[in-house]
Amino acid sequence: MRELPVLLLLIAVTAGPATAAESLLVENAYKNISLSGYTRSIIHQTISSEVSGKVLQVNYDIGQVIGEKPIIQIDPTFVTFEIETTRHAIRRLNIALKKSASREDFLKKEFDRFDALYKGKSTAQSRRDAALEEYSQATLESETISVEKSAQETRLMELMERKRRHTISAPNGWIVTGKHVEVGEIIAPDTPLAVVGDYRQLVVPLSVSANELIALQQLPEEFTATLDKEPVRAAINWINPEFDEQTRKLAIEVIIRNFHGEGRGGRFFSLALQVLTEGLRIPKTAVINRYDNPRVRIKATDEEISVLVLGESNDHVIVADSPRLKPGLELAGRP
Incomplete structure (x- = not known):
């Protein structure tokens, strides 16, 4: 003891x-x-039309995920008529080009025959010169038809591109967050039609002081935070160097690397x-x-x-x- x-x-x-x-x-x-804030999509876009026309289809409503179908289809009737007219014109030019080529071959043989007779002193020079002129004019006519055909082919490509723009698409997997047009409406170029966003990745905009930014930059490249009180991995996406003199803070954006649950805006993010x-x-x-x-x-x-x-x-x-x-x-x- x-x-x-x-x-x-x-x-x-x-x-x-x-x-x-x-x-x-x-x-x-x-x-x-x-530091706390609320999530939003990593990117969002306003979908507008480059052409005018009548809306034939609106394939997605607000909240729906975009798949293979286009988001909006505009009536391409008139541009389709122009495409057919241009194709007919190209076919006519192809026929004219064949006729011109055939005539050109014939006149070339005629010129060669008169040229041989002229060299053998069996025909007058004027007859040889007339054959040469007819051959030259046929050659120029073929070139003119070829140029016109090229112009029509260029116009056809332009019309095809214009028709393609009557079908308005958005990236697969994005979500419609705004819809500003309905079937049957007539729209003009640059009319906003819908808003879409990519919610497969979420970001959080924050406003921080200089000391808060220093503390953030001292963290690892990926750090732990919480999203709706659940742990997540996050990282600084960008820092805006522009200083807000009223709040005396800098704008930054944090990207969430992995998360569970819904991909949507308004989820509560917090970082100690x-x-x-x-x-x-x-x-x-x-x-x-x-x-x-x-x-x-x-x-x-x-x-x-x-x-x-x-x-x-x-x-x-x-x-x-x-x-x-x-x-x-x-x-x-x-x-």
Whole structure:
């Protein structure tokens, strides 16, 4: 029974010097905050028409996911008529080109025959020159038809592209969030028809102070936050360097890397941060508080400095900034 007090005495002697050896340092003050915001789609677009016409089909309603079908179909009747007319014109030019080529071959043979007779002094030069002129005119006519055919083919491509734009599509997997037109309406170019967004990835716009941004940038590239109180992985998507002089904050966007549940706007995002704040953090054991006059003593010089206590947390107090107190300065304990 006499061994127990000896054991307790050994423990007390061992623990004492370790506590005394702890340094009492001035530190920067931090506060715990929570950055919060609400989700939205990573991208959204307003769908507009480049052509005029009557709306034949609206294949999706608000909230529906876009699949293979186009979102809106505009009546292409008149441009289809123009396409058929142009194709007929090209066919006529092909026929004319064949006729011109046949005539050109015939006149070339005629010219060669008269040229041989002229060289044999069996015909007059005027007859040879007339054959040459007819052949030259036939060649020019073939070239004219070829140019006209090329122009009609270019017009056909233009009309085909115009017809393609009567079918208005949006990316697969996006969701319709706004619909501004119904079947049967006549629309003009640049008319907004619908709004779509990609909710497969969610982002959260935030407005942060300079200290909050510094704390964010000190986090890993991917950090843990909460979405509707469930843990998620997130990262900074972009930082807008433009400073808002009214709020004195910067706009940033956080992208959520993985999430469970609905892909939609309005889900609550929260991120806990420790942010540098005004004042200094000092251990309570370094504060001499006699007669309501709190002071600290610098260990190296034994000089006492008055401090203004702003608050406290656990075993530390927060004091106002002082030019004589710097982070890292070692203080003496209370006598």
